[in-house]
Amino acid sequence: MLKRTPEPLRSVLIKHRELLKFAIVGGTTFLVDNGVWYTLKLTVLEPKPTTAKAIAIIVATIVSYILNREWSFRTRGGRERHHEAALFFVISGIAVGVNLIPLIVSRYVLDLEVPHVTFLVQEIADFASGSIIGMLLAMFFRFWGFKKWVFPDELGERRRDTDQVSRLP
Numbered sequence: 001m002l003k004r005t006p007e008p009l010r011s012v013l014i015k016h017r018e019l020l021k022f023a024i025v026g027g028t029t030f031l032v033d034n035g036v037w038y039t040l041k042l043t044v045l046e047p048k049p050t051t052a053k054a055i056a057i058i059v060a061t062i063v064s065y066i067l068n069r070e071w072s073f074r075t076r077g078g079r080e081r082h083h084e085a086a087l088f089f090v091i092s093g094i095a096v097g098v099n100l101i102p103l104i105v106s107r108y109v110l111d112l113e114v115p116h117v118t119f120l121v122q123e124i125a126d127f128a129s130g131s132i133i134g135m136l137l138a139m140f141f142r143f144w145g146f147k148k149w150v151f152p153d154e155l156g157e158r159r160r161d162t163d164q165v166s167r168l169p
Contacts, residue, residue, distance in 0.1 A: 018147075029063050033131070065088050068146065068151075076151035099135060
C-alpha cells in the first residue's frame with residue numbers, strides 16, 4: 001500500500017507509522033466505547049451516565065490493549081506479558097480518570113443535565129465532554145505513557161528478534 005503512495009507523503013507516513021496505527025486503534029476503540037456507553041446509558045444505567053462511561057472505557061481499553069500490543073507497538077516492548085499488561089492497565093486506569101473529568105465537570109459542576117437543561121442539551125454536552133474532550137485528553141496521555149513505560153523502544157530489540165525468529169521457516 002505504501003509503495004503506491006507519493007514520496008513526500010510516504011516519508012511522513014513511515015516516520016509517524018506508530019502514531020497513525022495508534023490513531024486507527026483509537027478510532028476503533030472510540031466506536032466500541034461509544035457503542036457500549038450509549039447502550040448502557042440509554043438502557044440499564046440510564047440514571048448513572050458516569051458509571052456507564054467507566055464500563056465502556058474499560059471494555060474499550062481491553063480491545064485497545066490487544067490491538068496496540070499486536071499492531072501499533074508490535075516492534076516495541078519486550079517485557080514479560082503480565083508485566084506489560086499490568087503497566088498498560090495502570091496507564092489506562094489513570095487515563096480513565098482523565099477521560100471522566102470533563103464529563104464530571106459537565107454534569108455535576110456545570111449542571112448540564114435534566115432538569116437544568118433539555119435532554120438534547122444534556123446529550124450534546126455528554127458527547128462533547130465524554131467522547132470528544134475526555135477521549136482526546138486520555139488519548140494524548142495514553143500515547144505518551146505507552147511509548148514511555150509500556151512499550152519502550154529500548155526493549156523493542158528483544159521483541160523484534162523474537163518476531164524474526166518466529167518467521168523463520
